[in-house]
Amino acid sequence: MRTVLIEMLLASLACMFFAIVYNTPKKELVFCWLFGGIGYGIYYYLVKFCSMGTFANFFGAFAIAILARFTSNRREIPVMVYVLPSVFPLSPGGNMYNACYALIMNNLDMAMTETMKCIKIVGMCVIAILIVLSLPEGIFKNRDKAKA
Amino acid sequence: MNSRNILEFAVTTGERMLANGCGTHRIEGLINKILEPCKFRNHEIFVTTTGIVITVESVDEGVITVMKQVPKKKMHTEHISLIEDIVNSFVAGELTAEQALVELKNADSKATYPYWITILAYGMAGCFRTLMFGGQIIDGLVSVCVGVCMGIFVQALNAKNTFTFLVNCCGGFVVGFLAVLFMRFGMGSMLDKIIIGTLMPIAPGVPFVHSVNDILHGDYTSGMTRAYEAILTAAAISTGVAFAMILWKLLGGNVSL
Numbered sequence: 001m002r003t004v005l006i007e008m009l010l011a012s013l014a015c016m017f018f019a020i021v022y023n024t025p026k027k028e029l030v031f032c033w034l035f036g037g038i039g040y041g042i043y044y045y046l047v048k049f050c051s052m053g054t055f056a057n058f059f060g061a062f063a064i065a066i067l068a069r070f071t072s073n074r075r076e077i078p079v080m081v082y083v084l085p086s087v088f089p090l091s092p093g094g095n096m097y098n099a100c101y102a103l104i105m106n107n108l109d110m111a112m113t114e115t116m117k118c119i120k121i122v123g124m125c126v127i128a129i130l131i132v133l134s135l136p137e138g139i140f141k142n143r144d145k146a147k148a
Numbered sequence: 149m150n151s152r153n154i155l156e157f158a159v160t161t162g163e164r165m166l167a168n169g170c171g172t173h174r175i176e177g178l179i180n181k182i183l184e185p186c187k188f189r190n191h192e193i194f195v196t197t198t199g200i201v202i203t204v205e206s207v208d209e210g211v212i213t214v215m216k217q218v219p220k221k222k223m224h225t226e227h228i229s230l231i232e233d234i235v236n237s238f239v240a241g242e243l244t245a246e247q248a249l250v251e252l253k254n255a256d257s258k259a260t261y262p263y264w265i266t267i268l269a270y271g272m273a274g275c276f277r278t279l280m281f282g283g284q285i286i287d288g289l290v291s292v293c294v295g296v297c298m299g300i301f302v303q304a305l306n307a308k309n310t311f312t313f314l315v316n317c318c319g320g321f322v323v324g325f326l327a328v329l330f331m332r333f334g335m336g337s338m339l340d341k342i343i344i345g346t347l348m349p350i351a352p353g354v355p356f357v358h359s360v361n362d363i364l365h366g367d368y369t370s371g372m373t374r375a376y377e378a379i380l381t382a383a384a385i386s387t388g389v390a391f392a393m394i395l396w397k398l399l400g401g402n403v404s405l
Contacts, residue, residue: 007280010276010279010280011276011280013272013276014272014273014276014277014280014348017268017269017270017272017273017276018269018273018348018349020261020265020266020269020273021223021266021269021270021273021349022223022224022225023223023224023225023226023227023260023261024225024226025225025226025229077229077232078170078174078225078228078229078232080170080171080174080225080228081225081228081229084223084225084354084357084358085225085354087354087357088273088348088353088354089277089280091353091354091356091357092353092356093347093348093351093352093353093354093356094277094281094344094347094348094351094353096351096352096353096356096378096379096382097344097347097351097382097385097386098344099382100379100382100383100385100386100387101386101389101390103386104386104387104390105390118356122356122357122360123360125357126357126360126361126364127364129357129361130361130364130365
Protein backbone atom coordinates (compact mmCIF):
# COMPACT_ATOMS: atom_id res chain seq x y z
CA MET A 1 0.00 0.00 0.00
CA ARG A 2 2.84 2.36 0.76
CA THR A 3 4.29 1.90 -2.74
CA VAL A 4 0.91 2.87 -4.19
CA LEU A 5 0.92 6.11 -2.24
CA ILE A 6 4.50 6.91 -3.23
CA GLU A 7 3.75 6.21 -6.88
CA MET A 8 0.64 8.38 -6.65
CA LEU A 9 2.66 11.25 -5.25
CA LEU A 10 5.32 10.94 -7.94
CA ALA A 11 2.73 10.69 -10.71
CA SER A 12 0.77 13.66 -9.46
CA LEU A 13 3.87 15.84 -9.30
CA ALA A 14 4.86 14.74 -12.79
CA CYS A 15 1.37 15.67 -13.98
CA MET A 16 1.57 19.10 -12.40
CA PHE A 17 4.85 19.94 -14.06
CA PHE A 18 3.65 18.55 -17.34
CA ALA A 19 0.60 20.79 -17.03
CA ILE A 20 2.98 23.76 -16.81
CA VAL A 21 4.59 22.64 -20.07
CA TYR A 22 1.08 22.71 -21.58
CA ASN A 23 0.51 26.23 -20.15
CA THR A 24 -2.47 25.29 -18.00
CA PRO A 25 -3.99 28.25 -16.13
CA LYS A 26 -2.46 28.68 -12.68
CA LYS A 27 -5.72 28.15 -10.79
CA GLU A 28 -6.32 24.78 -12.48
CA LEU A 29 -2.89 23.31 -11.67
CA VAL A 30 -4.16 21.91 -8.36
CA PHE A 31 -6.82 19.89 -10.17
CA CYS A 32 -4.32 18.50 -12.66
CA TRP A 33 -2.12 17.52 -9.73
CA LEU A 34 -5.00 15.78 -7.95
CA PHE A 35 -6.53 14.00 -10.95
CA GLY A 36 -3.20 12.80 -12.25
CA GLY A 37 -2.41 11.27 -8.88
CA ILE A 38 -5.80 9.62 -8.51
CA GLY A 39 -5.82 8.23 -12.05
CA TYR A 40 -2.36 6.78 -11.81
CA GLY A 41 -3.08 5.49 -8.30
CA ILE A 42 -6.06 3.51 -9.57
CA TYR A 43 -4.02 2.18 -12.49
CA TYR A 44 -1.13 1.17 -10.28
CA TYR A 45 -3.34 -0.47 -7.68
CA LEU A 46 -5.14 -2.55 -10.31
CA VAL A 47 -1.92 -3.61 -11.98
CA LYS A 48 -0.16 -4.45 -8.74
CA PHE A 49 -2.85 -6.08 -6.64
CA CYS A 50 -5.50 -7.23 -9.11
CA SER A 51 -2.99 -8.24 -11.80
CA MET A 52 -4.97 -6.52 -14.49
CA GLY A 53 -3.27 -5.79 -17.80
CA THR A 54 -4.20 -2.98 -20.11
CA PHE A 55 -7.66 -2.75 -18.60
CA ALA A 56 -6.17 -0.89 -15.66
CA ASN A 57 -5.54 2.02 -18.05
CA PHE A 58 -9.24 2.05 -18.82
CA PHE A 59 -10.25 2.52 -15.20
CA GLY A 60 -7.56 5.13 -14.58
CA ALA A 61 -8.60 7.21 -17.56
CA PHE A 62 -12.27 6.71 -16.67
CA ALA A 63 -11.74 8.14 -13.20
CA ILE A 64 -9.78 11.08 -14.59
CA ALA A 65 -12.42 11.87 -17.20
CA ILE A 66 -15.31 11.74 -14.71
CA LEU A 67 -13.53 13.99 -12.23
CA ALA A 68 -12.53 16.37 -15.04
CA ARG A 69 -16.10 16.50 -16.30
CA PHE A 70 -17.45 17.46 -12.88
CA THR A 71 -14.82 20.11 -12.36
CA SER A 72 -15.16 21.56 -15.82
CA ASN A 73 -18.89 21.96 -15.32
CA ARG A 74 -18.38 23.66 -12.00
CA ARG A 75 -15.63 26.03 -13.13
CA GLU A 76 -16.76 26.47 -16.76
CA ILE A 77 -13.49 25.55 -18.40
CA PRO A 78 -13.07 23.07 -21.30
CA VAL A 79 -12.76 19.42 -20.19
CA MET A 80 -9.61 18.81 -22.18
CA VAL A 81 -7.70 21.33 -20.03
CA TYR A 82 -7.95 18.82 -17.18
CA VAL A 83 -7.92 15.57 -19.11
CA LEU A 84 -4.81 16.03 -21.25
CA PRO A 85 -2.24 16.78 -18.52
CA SER A 86 -3.80 14.29 -16.08
CA VAL A 87 -3.67 11.40 -18.52
CA PHE A 88 0.08 12.00 -19.01
CA PRO A 89 1.33 9.17 -16.72
CA LEU A 90 -1.08 6.71 -18.36
CA SER A 91 -0.28 7.69 -21.94
CA PRO A 92 2.15 5.47 -23.86
CA GLY A 93 4.84 8.05 -24.72
CA GLY A 94 7.56 5.81 -23.41
CA ASN A 95 6.30 2.79 -25.35
CA MET A 96 6.22 4.82 -28.53
CA TYR A 97 9.78 6.01 -28.03
CA ASN A 98 10.88 2.46 -27.20
CA ALA A 99 9.23 1.11 -30.34
CA CYS A 100 10.94 3.62 -32.62
CA TYR A 101 14.27 3.18 -30.86
CA ALA A 102 14.08 -0.62 -31.19
CA LEU A 103 13.24 -0.20 -34.87
CA ILE A 104 16.31 1.96 -35.42
CA MET A 105 18.49 -0.46 -33.46
CA ASN A 106 17.16 -3.32 -35.65
CA ASN A 107 15.44 -5.07 -32.75
CA LEU A 108 12.27 -5.97 -34.60
CA ASP A 109 10.68 -8.23 -31.96
CA MET A 110 10.79 -5.53 -29.34
CA ALA A 111 9.56 -2.93 -31.82
CA MET A 112 6.48 -4.99 -32.60
CA THR A 113 5.71 -5.74 -28.95
CA GLU A 114 6.05 -2.11 -27.95
CA THR A 115 3.91 -0.90 -30.85
CA MET A 116 1.12 -3.30 -29.98
CA LYS A 117 1.31 -2.30 -26.32
CA CYS A 118 1.16 1.34 -27.32
CA ILE A 119 -1.91 0.87 -29.50
CA LYS A 120 -3.66 -1.15 -26.78
CA ILE A 121 -2.98 1.48 -24.12
CA VAL A 122 -4.08 4.36 -26.33
CA GLY A 123 -7.25 2.53 -27.28
CA MET A 124 -8.16 1.86 -23.66
CA CYS A 125 -7.50 5.44 -22.53
CA VAL A 126 -9.43 6.98 -25.41
CA ILE A 127 -12.42 4.66 -25.09
CA ALA A 128 -12.68 5.53 -21.41
CA ILE A 129 -12.45 9.26 -22.11
CA LEU A 130 -14.96 9.04 -24.96
CA ILE A 131 -17.50 7.11 -22.90
CA VAL A 132 -17.40 9.77 -20.23
CA LEU A 133 -17.47 12.68 -22.68
CA SER A 134 -20.50 11.29 -24.48
CA LEU A 135 -22.53 10.87 -21.30
CA PRO A 136 -25.39 13.37 -21.30
CA GLU A 137 -24.72 16.76 -19.79
CA GLY A 138 -27.61 16.39 -17.32
CA ILE A 139 -25.88 13.85 -15.08
CA PHE A 140 -23.13 16.26 -14.23
CA LYS A 141 -25.33 19.37 -14.03
CA ASN A 142 -27.87 17.97 -11.56
CA ARG A 143 -25.33 16.62 -9.14
CA ASP A 144 -23.63 19.99 -9.26
CA LYS A 145 -26.78 21.88 -8.28
CA ALA A 146 -27.51 19.45 -5.46
CA LYS A 147 -24.05 20.09 -4.02
CA ALA A 148 -24.32 23.87 -4.28
CA MET B 149 -24.70 43.77 -38.12
CA ASN B 150 -21.74 43.51 -40.47
CA SER B 151 -21.27 39.97 -41.71
CA ARG B 152 -17.68 40.63 -42.72
CA ASN B 153 -16.66 41.50 -39.17
CA ILE B 154 -18.43 38.51 -37.72
CA LEU B 155 -16.77 36.25 -40.24
CA GLU B 156 -13.36 37.70 -39.44
CA PHE B 157 -13.98 37.16 -35.74
CA ALA B 158 -15.07 33.58 -36.38
CA VAL B 159 -12.06 32.71 -38.50
CA THR B 160 -9.63 34.35 -36.08
CA THR B 161 -11.18 32.38 -33.21
CA GLY B 162 -10.73 29.17 -35.16
CA GLU B 163 -7.16 30.03 -36.05
CA ARG B 164 -6.18 30.86 -32.47
CA MET B 165 -7.84 27.70 -31.15
CA LEU B 166 -6.09 25.56 -33.73
CA ALA B 167 -2.72 27.20 -33.08
CA ASN B 168 -3.15 26.48 -29.37
CA GLY B 169 -3.77 22.78 -29.96
CA CYS B 170 -7.54 22.35 -29.68
CA GLY B 171 -9.38 19.45 -31.33
CA THR B 172 -11.17 20.16 -34.62
CA HIS B 173 -14.65 18.96 -33.61
CA ARG B 174 -14.53 21.38 -30.71
CA ILE B 175 -13.54 24.26 -33.01
CA GLU B 176 -16.37 23.46 -35.41
CA GLY B 177 -18.80 23.55 -32.51
CA LEU B 178 -17.42 26.86 -31.32
CA ILE B 179 -17.63 28.56 -34.73
CA ASN B 180 -21.13 27.19 -35.13
CA LYS B 181 -21.98 28.83 -31.82
CA ILE B 182 -20.71 32.16 -33.12
CA LEU B 183 -22.49 32.02 -36.49
CA GLU B 184 -25.79 30.50 -35.37
CA PRO B 185 -27.36 33.59 -33.74
CA CYS B 186 -26.28 35.91 -36.59
CA LYS B 187 -29.21 35.02 -38.89
CA PHE B 188 -27.26 34.04 -42.00
CA ARG B 189 -29.15 32.23 -44.70
CA ASN B 190 -26.63 29.43 -44.71
CA HIS B 191 -23.19 28.69 -43.29
CA GLU B 192 -20.64 25.95 -43.78
CA ILE B 193 -17.53 25.26 -41.72
CA PHE B 194 -14.66 22.99 -42.60
CA VAL B 195 -11.77 22.62 -40.17
CA THR B 196 -8.73 20.44 -40.63
CA THR B 197 -5.58 20.42 -38.52
CA THR B 198 -3.77 22.74 -40.92
CA GLY B 199 -6.47 25.17 -41.99
CA ILE B 200 -9.99 26.52 -41.72
CA VAL B 201 -12.58 27.34 -44.41
CA ILE B 202 -15.78 29.19 -43.54
CA THR B 203 -18.48 30.12 -46.03
CA VAL B 204 -21.40 32.36 -45.18
CA GLU B 205 -24.40 33.25 -47.31
CA SER B 206 -26.01 36.44 -46.07
CA VAL B 207 -29.06 38.24 -47.38
CA ASP B 208 -27.50 41.55 -48.40
CA GLU B 209 -23.83 40.74 -49.03
CA GLY B 210 -24.04 37.47 -50.91
CA VAL B 211 -21.66 34.57 -50.43
CA ILE B 212 -18.42 35.24 -48.57
CA THR B 213 -15.71 32.65 -48.04
CA VAL B 214 -12.72 33.04 -45.75
CA MET B 215 -9.81 30.67 -45.53
CA LYS B 216 -6.94 30.60 -43.08
CA GLN B 217 -3.89 28.42 -42.88
CA VAL B 218 -2.35 27.44 -39.54
CA PRO B 219 1.11 26.02 -40.01
CA LYS B 220 2.64 26.01 -36.50
CA LYS B 221 1.04 24.56 -33.40
CA LYS B 222 1.78 24.34 -29.72
CA MET B 223 -0.21 23.34 -26.67
CA HIS B 224 -1.56 26.28 -24.71
CA THR B 225 -4.63 25.40 -22.68
CA GLU B 226 -4.82 28.75 -20.91
CA HIS B 227 -5.43 30.53 -24.21
CA ILE B 228 -8.08 27.96 -25.11
CA SER B 229 -10.09 28.70 -21.99
CA LEU B 230 -9.64 32.47 -22.47
CA ILE B 231 -10.90 32.27 -26.05
CA GLU B 232 -13.91 30.22 -24.97
CA ASP B 233 -14.77 32.94 -22.46
CA ILE B 234 -14.60 35.59 -25.18
CA VAL B 235 -16.83 33.55 -27.48
CA ASN B 236 -19.34 32.98 -24.69
CA SER B 237 -19.58 36.70 -23.97
CA PHE B 238 -19.98 37.40 -27.69
CA VAL B 239 -22.82 34.89 -27.94
CA ALA B 240 -24.45 36.39 -24.85
CA GLY B 241 -24.39 39.77 -26.63
CA GLU B 242 -21.98 41.51 -24.26
CA LEU B 243 -19.42 42.19 -27.00
CA THR B 244 -19.74 43.26 -30.63
CA ALA B 245 -17.66 41.50 -33.25
CA GLU B 246 -15.08 44.31 -33.39
CA GLN B 247 -14.61 44.39 -29.63
CA ALA B 248 -14.35 40.61 -29.52
CA LEU B 249 -11.66 40.70 -32.20
CA VAL B 250 -9.63 43.18 -30.14
CA GLU B 251 -10.12 40.98 -27.06
CA LEU B 252 -8.82 37.99 -29.01
CA LYS B 253 -5.69 39.88 -29.99
CA ASN B 254 -5.19 40.89 -26.34
CA ALA B 255 -5.69 37.32 -25.12
CA ASP B 256 -2.92 36.19 -27.39
CA SER B 257 -0.33 38.39 -25.70
CA LYS B 258 -1.52 37.45 -22.21
CA ALA B 259 1.43 36.65 -19.98
CA THR B 260 1.98 32.97 -19.35
CA TYR B 261 4.47 31.26 -17.12
CA PRO B 262 7.90 32.89 -16.89
CA TYR B 263 10.62 31.35 -19.02
CA TRP B 264 12.52 29.72 -16.16
CA ILE B 265 9.42 28.03 -14.74
CA THR B 266 8.66 26.42 -18.11
CA ILE B 267 12.24 25.23 -18.38
CA LEU B 268 12.18 23.88 -14.85
CA ALA B 269 8.86 22.14 -15.55
CA TYR B 270 10.48 20.18 -18.37
CA GLY B 271 13.17 19.04 -15.96
CA MET B 272 10.89 18.22 -13.05
CA ALA B 273 8.34 16.32 -15.16
CA GLY B 274 11.21 14.26 -16.51
CA CYS B 275 12.59 13.72 -13.01
CA PHE B 276 9.35 12.33 -11.60
CA ARG B 277 8.82 10.13 -14.63
CA THR B 278 12.32 8.71 -14.15
CA LEU B 279 11.50 7.92 -10.54
CA MET B 280 8.22 6.30 -11.63
CA PHE B 281 10.05 4.09 -14.11
CA GLY B 282 12.04 2.77 -11.15
CA GLY B 283 15.11 5.00 -11.12
CA GLN B 284 17.12 5.82 -8.01
CA ILE B 285 17.14 9.31 -6.43
CA ILE B 286 20.44 10.13 -8.16
CA ASP B 287 18.84 9.27 -11.51
CA GLY B 288 16.12 11.77 -10.73
CA LEU B 289 18.66 14.50 -10.04
CA VAL B 290 20.53 13.79 -13.27
CA SER B 291 17.18 13.81 -15.03
CA VAL B 292 16.41 17.33 -13.76
CA CYS B 293 19.70 18.67 -15.13
CA VAL B 294 19.32 16.95 -18.48
CA GLY B 295 15.66 17.93 -18.73
CA VAL B 296 16.39 21.59 -18.06
CA CYS B 297 19.05 21.57 -20.80
CA MET B 298 16.58 19.91 -23.16
CA GLY B 299 13.93 22.48 -22.27
CA ILE B 300 16.27 25.39 -23.04
CA PHE B 301 17.23 23.79 -26.34
CA VAL B 302 13.70 22.96 -27.47
CA GLN B 303 12.36 26.39 -26.51
CA ALA B 304 15.18 28.20 -28.27
CA LEU B 305 14.75 26.20 -31.47
CA ASN B 306 10.97 26.59 -31.40
CA ALA B 307 11.31 30.35 -30.98
CA LYS B 308 13.36 30.44 -34.19
CA ASN B 309 10.65 28.54 -36.11
CA THR B 310 12.87 25.59 -36.87
CA PHE B 311 11.52 22.57 -38.70
CA THR B 312 9.68 20.42 -36.12
CA PHE B 313 11.42 17.17 -36.99
CA LEU B 314 14.79 18.81 -36.40
CA VAL B 315 13.70 20.28 -33.06
CA ASN B 316 12.71 16.86 -31.74
CA CYS B 317 15.79 15.25 -33.20
CA CYS B 318 18.02 17.79 -31.47
CA GLY B 319 16.07 17.33 -28.23
CA GLY B 320 16.68 13.60 -28.36
CA PHE B 321 20.33 14.13 -29.18
CA VAL B 322 20.86 16.52 -26.26
CA VAL B 323 19.19 14.11 -23.84
CA GLY B 324 21.13 11.09 -25.05
CA PHE B 325 24.46 12.88 -25.11
CA LEU B 326 24.12 14.54 -21.71
CA ALA B 327 22.79 11.38 -20.05
CA VAL B 328 25.83 9.41 -21.19
CA LEU B 329 28.07 12.31 -20.14
CA PHE B 330 26.62 12.26 -16.62
CA MET B 331 26.97 8.47 -16.47
CA ARG B 332 30.59 8.82 -17.55
CA PHE B 333 31.31 10.97 -14.52
CA GLY B 334 29.72 8.43 -12.24
CA MET B 335 26.35 10.12 -11.71
CA GLY B 336 23.29 8.01 -12.24
CA SER B 337 22.84 4.27 -12.15
CA MET B 338 20.49 3.32 -14.97
CA LEU B 339 21.03 4.94 -18.35
CA ASP B 340 17.87 3.77 -20.10
CA LYS B 341 15.65 4.90 -17.21
CA ILE B 342 17.22 8.37 -17.25
CA ILE B 343 16.85 8.76 -21.00
CA ILE B 344 13.27 7.56 -21.26
CA GLY B 345 12.12 9.50 -18.21
CA THR B 346 13.68 12.73 -19.35
CA LEU B 347 12.25 12.41 -22.84
CA MET B 348 8.68 11.99 -21.60
CA PRO B 349 7.71 15.71 -21.75
CA ILE B 350 8.43 15.80 -25.50
CA ALA B 351 7.51 12.17 -26.21
CA PRO B 352 4.18 12.08 -28.05
CA GLY B 353 2.06 10.07 -25.61
CA VAL B 354 -0.55 12.75 -24.98
CA PRO B 355 -0.70 13.92 -28.65
CA PHE B 356 -1.32 10.31 -29.65
CA VAL B 357 -4.21 10.03 -27.19
CA HIS B 358 -5.55 13.30 -28.62
CA SER B 359 -5.29 12.01 -32.18
CA VAL B 360 -7.08 8.72 -31.49
CA ASN B 361 -9.71 10.78 -29.67
CA ASP B 362 -10.22 12.77 -32.90
CA ILE B 363 -10.42 9.61 -35.02
CA LEU B 364 -13.05 8.02 -32.79
CA HIS B 365 -15.02 11.27 -32.94
CA GLY B 366 -15.20 10.83 -36.72
CA ASP B 367 -12.60 13.45 -37.72
CA TYR B 368 -10.49 11.07 -39.74
CA THR B 369 -8.51 13.76 -41.56
CA SER B 370 -7.32 15.66 -38.54
CA GLY B 371 -6.95 12.51 -36.45
CA MET B 372 -4.68 10.89 -38.99
CA THR B 373 -2.67 14.11 -39.34
CA ARG B 374 -2.14 14.22 -35.61
CA ALA B 375 -1.30 10.52 -35.49
CA TYR B 376 1.33 10.92 -38.19
CA GLU B 377 2.69 13.91 -36.31
CA ALA B 378 2.97 11.82 -33.16
CA ILE B 379 4.68 8.92 -34.95
CA LEU B 380 7.11 11.29 -36.67
CA THR B 381 7.91 12.92 -33.34
CA ALA B 382 8.70 9.55 -31.79
CA ALA B 383 10.86 8.67 -34.79
CA ALA B 384 12.68 12.00 -34.57
CA ILE B 385 13.39 11.65 -30.86
CA SER B 386 14.69 8.12 -31.16
CA THR B 387 16.82 9.10 -34.14
CA GLY B 388 18.37 11.82 -32.01
CA VAL B 389 19.13 9.42 -29.17
CA ALA B 390 20.54 6.87 -31.60
CA PHE B 391 22.83 9.52 -33.06
CA ALA B 392 24.08 10.39 -29.57
CA MET B 393 24.81 6.71 -28.84
CA ILE B 394 26.66 6.27 -32.12
CA LEU B 395 28.69 9.40 -31.44
CA TRP B 396 29.68 8.08 -28.01
CA LYS B 397 30.70 4.78 -29.54
CA LEU B 398 32.85 6.60 -32.09
CA LEU B 399 34.43 8.59 -29.28
CA GLY B 400 35.46 5.29 -27.72
CA GLY B 401 33.02 4.93 -24.83
CA ASN B 402 31.38 1.57 -24.22
CA VAL B 403 27.69 2.32 -24.26
CA SER B 404 25.34 -0.59 -24.03
CA LEU B 405 21.73 0.23 -24.76
